[in-house]
Amino acid sequence: DAKTTQPPSMDCAEGRAANLPCNHSTISGNEYVYWYRQIHSQGPQYIIHGLKNNETNEMASLIITEDRKSSTLILPHATLRDTAVYYCIVRVRGNTGKLIFGQGTTLQVKP
């Protein structure tokens, strides 16, 4: 599966949009981009995923560049409860489904 690169940490003011970038320059055409987050001492929580189109759900929006080499997760109105480690993962569509986690981005939402 393609590797991803994320900044180790980011800050965001409460109520503002949090934009978390992810580079996946070696992504293949049949690989999805997944985002999970992990709040301290809990299991990861699924946020969103996409193949090539932008996606939006009740939690976030996922913007994938046209060449698919990078993506951005957007939390439109960050709250203190959004403080977590955010993982961007690329995996092959239709394989066993296993996810390989990198180091992620620690997002700190500040009041």
Added chain:
Amino acid sequence: GAVVSQHPSRVICKSGTSVKIECRSLDFQATTMFWYRQFPKQSLMLMATSNEGSKATYEQGVEKDKFLINHASLTLSTLTVTSAHPEDSSFYICSAKPGVKETQYFGPGTRLLVL
């Protein structure tokens, strides 16, 4: 929907004993379940993939005789840490994948402390 539970949430055991951790998908059938381990300040590391009714597939470096995995039904997988030692102390997390969906859902984790 897509809720995964783990039991126990926390366990303390003596060195040399075995510990069993259960992972259940509560509202869906999981043909595939995964087990991860996470040490403090590190990311999740995949240990093994289990499919219902067949033997688990272990990642490189994970001892299959030490970490026994059983996926006896479509809603239950168990991880048994045999002859636990202090270095096995970690946060163990399972996840489950509904058969027809691509997305994987995680349990809340089990914190194991071996004294």
